Amino acid sequence: MSDAWICSVLQSYEGDHAPAHRYVDGDGHTRELSRARLLDEVRDRARRLTACGAGPGSRVALSAENPGRFVPAFLGAVWAGMIPVPLPPPPVLGRRDAWTEGLAASLPVARPDLVVAEATTLAQLPPTAARHLSYDSLEAASAPADPPAPAAYRPDRTAYLQFSSGSTGRPRAVVATAGSVTANSLAIMRHGLAADPARDHGVSWLPLHHDMGLVGFVLAPLAVGVPVTLLATRLFVRDPGIWMRTLSDVGGTITGAPNFAYALATRRTDDDRLARLDLSAAHTLLCGGEPVSPRTLRRFADAHHVAGLDPAALRPCYGLAESTLAVSIAPRGTASRPDRVSWARLRDHDRAAPCGDDEEAVEVAGCGPPFPGHEARVVDGAGLPCAERQVGEIWVRGPSVCAGYADEARERPAPVADDGWLRTGDRGYLADGALHPAGRLKDVLVVQGRNIDPQRVEWAAEAAEGVRTGGAVAFTRPGTDTEEVVVVAECRPHQSERIGGAVREIVSQRLGLSVGDVVAVVPGTLAKTTSGKPRRQEMRRRYLLGDLPPVTTDPRRNSS
Structure with missing residues (x-):
């Protein structure tokens, strides 16, 4: 597999003018790189990182804001034998405190020697012992003419650290090795997608600090030479319709996202825009990173059928950062035939x-x-x-x-x-x-001796009129005789008065389950992982502390 190792593939790009990457930054500016140009930029960043004091084995934390800056720097660090650590950029909307708290917990785990980010982001980072460097300064740094030699393939070589998006517990930095990254990249592209560099083109807006964005649309396509268009995540946050418009504009064949994004794209794209799209080239739309709702995928397929989308292209997948990214990908047509x-x-x-x-x-x-x-x-x-x-x-x-995992003191095994x-x-x-x-x-609800999957409660709650798709979280609270179920539901203020009764009724009808409390909150309140999974234990903690400002307080909230 050494010929598919990141550095080996990049070396093969010498003099190759086929397209490699197309970057669209947060302001909508586009930059295209051929394979040869990508190799040049990777070598350049390797030289400049070395000139700034990093060397083989150094941990280099990189804020994943602008794909056109992050990707060459990340690959340059890998090239030079450094250990890059992708970090989340500041959120586009709200949750700034949660971002700061997350970094304050993550940086001591990563223990970086160097932190690279946009200048405005550096000013917001929690204090660390690492040297801070802006992307502007990195790209302008004086450097030797010759780049460092590319890191040789060794299966046990640490390629990078990837923070798991797990919904519970303290931050965990997964140690991704050259062997695991290469094996998973080839499994995804060759076995999962049967990708063809001559005809395929990937499109992604996914956060590049998360494994689905980084492995799925940077490292895996690179392993087999599939070109990719990478949109800054903030563009999707501002305008979810840009995802399918870009897929249409570039004739993209492969894309993917968590379940919530399909619901959002369906809800935010009107019929006139749908009619102007051409999605006939797309053969794979992966759905993973959080529980997959067949109903959501059906609605997306129905809405985008007018644009020529083949419903069989929607393909659920399963994976986790501890297995690099993917474990399995459903065959084409599976989304239309759920169990x-x-x-x-x-x-x-x-x-x-x-x-x-x-x-x-x-x-x-x-x-x-x-x-x-x-x-x-x-x-x-x-x-x-x-x-x-x-x-x-x-x-x-x-x-x-x-x-395994990296922590403050040592490498420790995964489970x-x-x-x-x-x-x-x-x-x-x-x-x-x-x-x-x-x-x-860890999120299973245990009520009156029954084990209840919270996902089922959440899906039922989301069917109540006024609850946003992907906007419900279920957990338990201590009760008099048994744990009681709590549902936190995002809705618009004018809908909040009837949310409690509607959620209780539909959960009771569908699941035979009593809900002890329903808290209606404004959209954007729910804590989620980087892949969009609900952080149920965090929401439970906030609830028990009384730290969930409701749109309106349910009268039975303190009845127990």
Whole structure:
């Protein structure tokens, strides 16, 4: 696999004028690089980082704001044998305190020697012992004429540190190795997508500090030479329609995003704009990074059918940073054929039994079988393999599994068993060889002896009129006799008075579950990970501290 190592691929770009990257910054300015030009910029950043005092093994934290600045610097650090650490840029809208708190927790874990960011961002960073450098200063730094030699391929070489977007716990910096990155990149592009550099073109607005954006649309396409258009994330935040417009404009064939983005793009694009799009070239729209809602994908497919989108292009996928990125990608057409299972048996027995004609059904997205050379199994609480269609914890094994975590004092292992199985902390089941994720172990609601997947409560709550798609979080609070369910729901102020009753009624009807409290909050209140997953434990903490300013306070909030 050494010929697909990042540095080996870049070396092969000498004199190659085929397109490599197209960057669109936060102001909409576009810059295009050929493969040869990308190689030049990578070598240039390697030289300048070296001149600024970084060397092989140095940790270089890079703020992922402008793709045209971040990507060459990131690749330049890898080229020079440094260890880049992608950092989230300041948020476009609100949550600035949460961003600062997140960095204050993450930087001591990463222990960078050098931090590079836009000058305005540097001024907002929490204090560190690292040297701070603006991108302007880096790109203007005096440097020797000759770049450092490219880092040789060694499977155990640390390629970069990737902060996991896990929804609970302290920040965890995953140690991505040359071997795991190369294996996962090839598995995604060759086995998952059958990508062809001569005809394919990727498009992404995803945050580049997150594994789905960094691996999915920078490193994996680079491994096989697929060109990519990279939009600054803030462009999508301001105008979600830019995602599909760009895919149409460049004739893009591959893109992807978490479930919430498909809901947002559907809601924010009017019929006139849809009619002007041409999405007929797109063969793969990946959906992952958070639980996949078949209903959301159907609505997206229906809305974009007028633009020539093939519904079969929508493909759920499953992965996690501890396995570099992806574990499995559903075959084409899977999104239109979700697994319909008996809700009663799933709810009461953790059994995903096919639904009979007289039973209430629930749909679960299938994410395909694990990549060749990789394995997945589902185990019970004792670590024993579950039967087909029995819900348990998903474990994965294979060459994409990363080396472990970096923390303040030492490298420490990921949750890997002696025989190499990575314990993901995700619940799910296997059916006909395909993985069907079904939530997080730590977030399971235990009420009156029942184990309840919060995702099901949230999906039911979102069906209540006035609740924003992707705008509900469920957790529990202490009650008199048992834990009680709380739902925090985002809505517009004029809809807040009726949200409580509507959520209680629909959750009771669909799940047979009483909701102890409903808190209506303004849009943007919910804490989420970088991939859009709800941070349920953080929302529970805020709720119990009384730190959730409601649009209106539910009269039964303190009834317990």
